[in-house]
Ligand SMILES: Nc1ncnc2c1ncn2[C@@H]1O[C@H](COP(=O)(O)OP(=O)(O)OP(=O)(O)O)[C@@H](O)[C@H]1O
């Protein structure tokens with residue numbers, strides 16, 4: 001199991017008590033694309049290397065609060081790498097090195113005084129393959145809280161399951177194994193686990209790509225609902241999905257370059273860059 005949370009054993013020291021929105025300093029927009037007035041996440045000249053190989057090149061991106069931002073692009077262009085920068089999941093890859101500023105609520109998450117475990121409480125993550133633990137449904141949700149040293153109550157577990165649109169399906173079987181659920185239910189359980197500690201941002205790396213169309217559509221509906229309360233950043237290979245559910249879209253292309261970042265409608269209807277248009281219309285990638 002490659003569940004990165006299992007390494008978590010740090011304290012619950014606050015990440016400089018970020019209060020998003022109101023106190024974000026320097027809320028200037030990126031060079032290109034739409035101006036984001038109050039970005040909750042700001043990437044400024046972020047370069048990432050794996051050993052000597054550069055995976056991301058000077059990424060500039062301002063991610064708006066409580067909206068869905070989709071990251072699209074061909075395989076290997078660095079989407080997952082960028083997502084993992086945001087909550088410092090790349091720390092777990094020994095060869096990975098991040099340069100530049102990646103700010104969450106105005107604070108560089110790579111500052112020495114940031115505790116990555118506390119950061120991941122604020123910025124949760126959901127992966128491509130549903131990865132519930134071999135524990136009860138209840139304990140899967142409670143896990144996210146326990147790792148953070150937070151209190152577990154029935155109410156918090158219920159609310160997280162409700163937030164993940166799963167409560168009605170599992171409320172009578174909370175003691176049963178999470179592994180006995182269907183793939184789509186498992187993924188919503190993982191979403192419940194991610195939102196239980198009440199994060200501010202939920203990162204999702206192709207959360208529906210292992211699901212059938214019905215389960216995918218449930219997860220898509222859920223993502224739109226989540227954005228009322230959380231900032232969602234989602235990597236997807238599915239262009240229709242990005243167009244359906246996101247407010248902003250970033251297009252990464254080969255070489256680890258963020259070629260365009262703008263309102264989703266603009267990206268899909270009238271992109272600035274020919275390379276983006278070619279990618280979107282399926283001419284390559
Ligand atoms: N752990 C790692 N060690 C070394 N190189 C890596 C590692 N993870 C990713 N890379 C390299 O970094 C580049 C970007 O990879 P990344 O996984 O971020 O791309 P991606 O856009 O998410 O691709 P996909 O759509 O296939 O998931 C690729 O060249 C990849 O080989």
Ligand SMILES: [Mg+2]
Nearest residue numbers: 079080081205
């Ligand atoms: Mg990826």
